[in-house]
Amino acid sequence: MTTSIRPPVFSELALSRAEVDRLAELRGDFALMDSLLHDSTTRILAVLLAEAPVATHDANAALIFTPLSEFEEQTEFAFLGKDTDGIAYFAGFVGQSFASTSHVGQWKNLRAVGVELSARDAGLLVSAVALANWHSTHQRCPRCGVGTVIAEAGWTRKCPDDGSNHFPRTDPAIIVMVTDHQDRALLARQTRWQPGWLSVLAGFVEAGESAEAAVVREVGEESGVVVDPLTVEYLASQPWPFPNSLMMGYRARASAEYRSDEEIPLTVDGVEIAHAQWMSRAELLHACQSGEIHLPPKVSIAHRLIVDWLGEPLPLETSFR
């Protein structure tokens, strides 16, 4: 009997490294949350959608926290949890005016610094960004339209009129490395990308659909390739709060019905996908080195899926964005 071992690259997904204990069971204790927020050891991260104050030094970045006294009185906060050293962390949701007048550090986007942050800081910022995006777009009750109020230490919005509770939304999406009978990778360019930018295929899971079925459907829609459903294999997931996705990473092989002595034809829709191609490992490395193609940045699960297939790290300068 053999044991399957997950490739080591998937332990390094930049935005899946959260370390702080969320302590969700404490969120309903208003008195405790209030006293923790006012505790002098507590650290509060100011967040404006996907951005927060960050200090960078060489290839390392660290969050910079803001004292409670500097936040405006009407600021809404969310409890992010406690570290093993007992320190509590909160996010404070701020507006553009706060960000432009604060002097605590440079405001940086999670996408840009996710790889450089420590596991603790990356996890804190991912949760803070996911919540900030949700709060900013869910200010009204979907049932009756009345303005909602923050509750459960920032993890719920409540309608004061009908009492309904509303929770942060996460949209499941699949992302998949598809290979052909020669173990070549299927890579594609989205219509909104620059020429030469390539990635693996991805798409949202539809209502009432399994993630595995979404893999088969998306690959068919975006490339015309029929995937063998029995080869669809789940690898790992990564939150992608831009604004609210959870990317579930898969690999899959093209159907064995295709003739092995012919190239599997690719048909792109021209709406979402502009171009698709099969690439061998040697072709991909050569195209990266010559600057002919650019691949997704290290912070993305797409990058990890490509590295996992390639079997070696990608040259750094090949990233787009």
Ligand SMILES: [Zn+2]
């Ligand atoms: Zn309502």
